[in-house]
Amino acid sequence: xxxxxxxxxxxxxxxxxxxxxxxxxxxxxxxxxxxxxxxxxxxxxxxxxxxxxxxxxxxxxxxxxxxxxxxxxxxxxxxxxxxxxxxxxxxxxxxxxxxxxxxxxxxxxxxxxxxxxxxx
Amino acid sequence: xxxxxxxxxxxxxxxxxxxxxxxxxxxxxxxxxxxxxxxxxxxxxxxxxxxxxxxxxxxxxxxxxxxxxxxxxxxxxxxxxxxxxxxxxxxxxxxxxxxxxxxxxxxxxxxxxxxxxxxxxxxxxxxxxxxxxxxxxxxxxxxxxxxxxxxxxxxxxxxxxxxxxxxxxxxxxxxxxxxxxxxxxxxxxxxxxxxxxx
Numbered sequence: 001x002x003x004x005x006x007x008x009x010x011x012x013x014x015x016x017x018x019x020x021x022x023x024x025x026x027x028x029x030x031x032x033x034x035x036x037x038x039x040x041x042x043x044x045x046x047x048x049x050x051x052x053x054x055x056x057x058x059x060x061x062x063x064x065x066x067x068x069x070x071x072x073x074x075x076x077x078x079x080x081x082x083x084x085x086x087x088x089x090x091x092x093x094x095x096x097x098x099x100x101x102x103x104x105x106x107x108x109x110x111x112x113x114x115x116x117x118x119x120x
Numbered sequence: 121x122x123x124x125x126x127x128x129x130x131x132x133x134x135x136x137x138x139x140x141x142x143x144x145x146x147x148x149x150x151x152x153x154x155x156x157x158x159x160x161x162x163x164x165x166x167x168x169x170x171x172x173x174x175x176x177x178x179x180x181x182x183x184x185x186x187x188x189x190x191x192x193x194x195x196x197x198x199x200x201x202x203x204x205x206x207x208x209x210x211x212x213x214x215x216x217x218x219x220x221x222x223x224x225x226x227x228x229x230x231x232x233x234x235x236x237x238x239x240x241x242x243x244x245x246x247x248x249x250x251x252x253x254x255x256x257x258x259x260x261x262x263x264x265x266x267x268x269x270x271x272x273x274x275x276x277x278x279x280x281x282x283x284x285x286x287x288x289x290x291x292x293x294x295x296x297x298x299x300x301x302x303x304x305x306x307x308x309x310x311x312x313x314x315x316x317x318x
Contacts, residue, residue, distance in 0.1 A: 040185035
């Protein structure tokens with residue numbers, strides 16, 4: 001199917017060489033990108049360090065991401081993000097784990113009043 | 121100390137993005153480890169220039185951090201979106217290159233061992249290809265790059281560029297023909313003779 005046009009051959013060879021280009025990011029570039037990530041983190045600190053590790057423990061309990069069937073990953077994360085006050089987490093944990101729950105995605109503002117969760 | 125296994129193992133990019141948006145630094149590190157190499161590779165192949173590619177890569181990752189709070193799981197895959205971001209950033213650079221100085225001066229190698237000479241030739245070729253891309257209409261340059269530099273299939277390119285598969289086929293065919301014409305006069309210079317490519 002390919003016409004063996006010499007110009008095409010050269011181009012195909014150039015393409016092949018280009019596809020082989022697989023640069024490894026330098027440490028410096030990695031550091032710059034991570035610094036950017038830090039600078040863009042929400043300053044309100046939606047999740048404190050304690051809540052971050054709590055989330056990690058909850059995911060352990062669920063069985064990790066492969067076990068989260070029937071829920072979009074972002075939905076799950078959105079659910080847990082909304083669980084702001086630690087006191088209500090344990091009750092909610094019991095009701096969410098193991099259930100197939102259909103939850104509509106929250107608005108872009110992932111911080112919402114925990115009181116509203118009671119209506120959901 | 122928490123010695124539980126990595127809770128992010130196997131998590132999709134979108135989930136990491138949401139986690140990052142909620143302040144999780146580990147998610148940022150893992151996202152960077154996953155995404156930065158791909159982004160850098162795509163940019164390097166289109167631009168043929170390491171420094172410019174690194175700038176584009178950093179810009180693209182900045183867009184990742186910025187969009188994280190608004191990322192919608194049901195809209196697109198992170199990878200699809202990122203291909204588009206990088207392609208657009210690259211064609212922006214190529215457009216500026218068209219109106220600016222040609223960057224094809226490659227420094228004389230200090231050592232003339234065969235491997236160093238070969239490496240220089242590869243750099244020259246990559247830069248020549250990139251400059252040729254800069255002379256194409258931008259949509260053609262993007263389609264050709266996604267098809268022939270990234271090796272993506274037409275349906276995926278259609279998603280990335282938000283066009284029909286037929287349009288992708290048309291753009292890649294025309295773009296490739298145009299590139300071949302642009303490069304035609306440079307065969308000897310780039311180390312190709314009429315028999316076989318080196």
